[in-house]
Amino acid sequence: MSVLTPRAxxxxxxxxxxxxxxxxxxxxxxxxxRGAIQMHSKRVWRFGLALSGASDVADDLLQSTCLRALERHxxxxxxxxxxxxxxxxxxxxxxxxxxxxxxxxxxxxxVTPEADLIAPGNDSETNIFATEVFTKVMQLPEAQRETVxxxxxxxxxxxxxxxxxxxxxxxxxxxxxxxxxxxxTVMQHEAADAVRRSGK
Amino acid sequence: xxxxxxxxxxxxxxxxxxxxxxAIESAVEADPAxxxxxxxxxxxxxxxxxxxxxxxxxxPQVDLPQPVVxxxxxxxxxRLLAVAASVAIIAASATFWAxxxxxxxxxQQAAIYQSLYVPETxxxxxxxxxxxxxxxAQAEAQLGRSLNREELETLPGMxxxxxQVLSFKGKPLVQVVFADAEGxxxxxxxxxxxxxxxxxxxxxxxxxxxxxxxxAQDGYGYMLIGSNDQTDLSGQLDFLTERFAG
Numbered sequence: 001m002s003v004l005t006p007r008a009x010x011x012x013x014x015x016x017x018x019x020x021x022x023x024x025x026x027x028x029x030x031x032x033x034r035g036a037i038q039m040h041s042k043r044v045w046r047f048g049l050a051l052s053g054a055s056d057v058a059d060d061l062l063q064s065t066c067l068r069a070l071e072r073h074x075x076x077x078x079x080x081x082x083x084x085x086x087x088x089x090x091x092x093x094x095x096x097x098x099x100x101x102x103x104x105x106x107x108x109x110x111v112t113p114e115a116d117l118i119a120p121g122n123d124s125e126t127n128i129f130a131t132e133v134f135t136k137v138m139q140l141p142e143a144q145r146e147t148v149x150x151x152x153x154x155x156x157x158x159x160x161x162x163x164x165x166x167x168x169x170x171x172x173x174x175x176x177x178x179x180x181x182x183x184x185t186v187m188q189h190e191a192a193d194a195v196r197r198s199g200k
Numbered sequence: 201x202x203x204x205x206x207x208x209x210x211x212x213x214x215x216x217x218x219x220x221x222x223a224i225e226s227a228v229e230a231d232p233a234x235x236x237x238x239x240x241x242x243x244x245x246x247x248x249x250x251x252x253x254x255x256x257x258x259x260p261q262v263d264l265p266q267p268v269v270x271x272x273x274x275x276x277x278x279r280l281l282a283v284a285a286s287v288a289i290i291a292a293s294a295t296f297w298a299x300x301x302x303x304x305x306x307x308q309q310a311a312i313y314q315s316l317y318v319p320e321t322x323x324x325x326x327x328x329x330x331x332x333x334x335x336x337a338q339a340e341a342q343l344g345r346s347l348n349r350e351e352l353e354t355l356p357g358m359x360x361x362x363x364q365v366l367s368f369k370g371k372p373l374v375q376v377v378f379a380d381a382e383g384x385x386x387x388x389x390x391x392x393x394x395x396x397x398x399x400x401x402x403x404x405x406x407x408x409x410x411x412x413x414x415x416a417q418d419g420y421g422y423m424l425i426g427s428n429d430q431t432d433l434s435g436q437l438d439f440l441t442e443r444f445a446g
Contacts, residue, residue: 046256063262148248152242152249153253159232180212183248
């Protein structure tokens with residue numbers, strides 16, 4: 001039996017992968033990761049926006065997350081829940097590589113939420129309300145904002161969000177309670193509007 | 201400890217004191233079913249979700265390196281092979297897409313929620329005429345249509361207990377709960393699906409251990425949920441399809 005150099009071994013493993021594709025049955029972990037990236041790119045971008053508060057940073061975070069995920073596709077053992085795996089990668093890139101730099105920049109510019117992400121150049125009643133909700137959510141502190149987006153927007157359960165953010169469930173629930181307090185004013189608005197409209 | 205929907209709603213609205221809120225939070229840690237109930241009742245989630253679903257407007261582009269493709273030497277036959285291989289890749293990804301778990305629909309979610317109801321859940325509800333007036337006014341405002349309360353009060357074998365506004369993916373969902381002759385919970389749900397939603401004939405199925413029937417007509421979805429998997433829905437179904445079929 002011949003001893004392969006590391007390089008030769010990696011070539012061999014690539015060929016094995018191709019063989020797997022061509023048989024059309026099982027899909028490789030790389031295919032699964034590419035599929036997951038395609039399927040979840042909007043969600044990862046939104047999470048990047050929730051973490052950083054800025055759409056250009058969200059663009060960068062999504063791109064780095066996807067490249068990192070693809071590099072690590074061999075770590076994937078199950079094709080379930082690749083969405084939370086992508087979210088975890090996104091958050092670790094944010095915390096370890098991007099946050100310090102972006103937060104410095106944000107403080108310098110004192111950024112306001114980019115409300116035009118919601119309603120570019122349109123001021124119908126619904127859009128005004130949507131912009132208010134969006135702005136309120138984006139003004140929450142980072143920890144509340146990431147939790148609100150994972151649970152309210154992406155539909156993760158409290159315990160899934162707790163695992164993803166590495167905090168106890170109780171912390172998730174109290175962050176959500178605090179966020180609800182701050183979102184209350186704009187929600188009451190909406191309830192009032194709905195009642196008024198239906199009374200017409 | 202058991203918590204009523206009213207208590208959970210008060211928690212979500214920040215109206216409970218610290219000790220009561222802490223009791224719910226620690227109960228949720230050990231009880232995924234309670235967690236699901238609480239999440240389903242949260243009035244903030246559907247609103248925030250509807251807003252953020254619009255962001256970003258376009259699917260963001262990601263630049264990825266090309267996948268590894270088989271090395272093809274010259275020659276027509278081998279090129280064909282390459283085409284066959286790429287077709288196989290597409291087929292494999294299509295399989296992946298097709299076999300990913302389907303997200304639960306409103307019918308499944310409503311059945312899960314209803315399966316947590318026991319006779320005690322509805323025994324203590326305030327079903328005074330005044331309470332029902334308020335509940336129906338709110339429910340009808342959310343749905344944008346009448347619920348024919350006078351008719352519902354005559355639903356064969358059932359006593360009207362409560363109408364409650366819920367929400368599924370931002371769509372208003374109203375659950376009307378009844379008690380049968382033995383005091384067991386029975387529900388009639390209506391969801392506003394919006395104009396253009398397809399009509400559906402009546403389908404019966406056992407979901408989350410409960411006999412159910414659902415249909416859709418003119419932008420609204422309807423569902424009946426019995427108290428167990430053996431409940432005979434036919435009497436109520438005839439009554440309701442006649443009154444809620446357009």
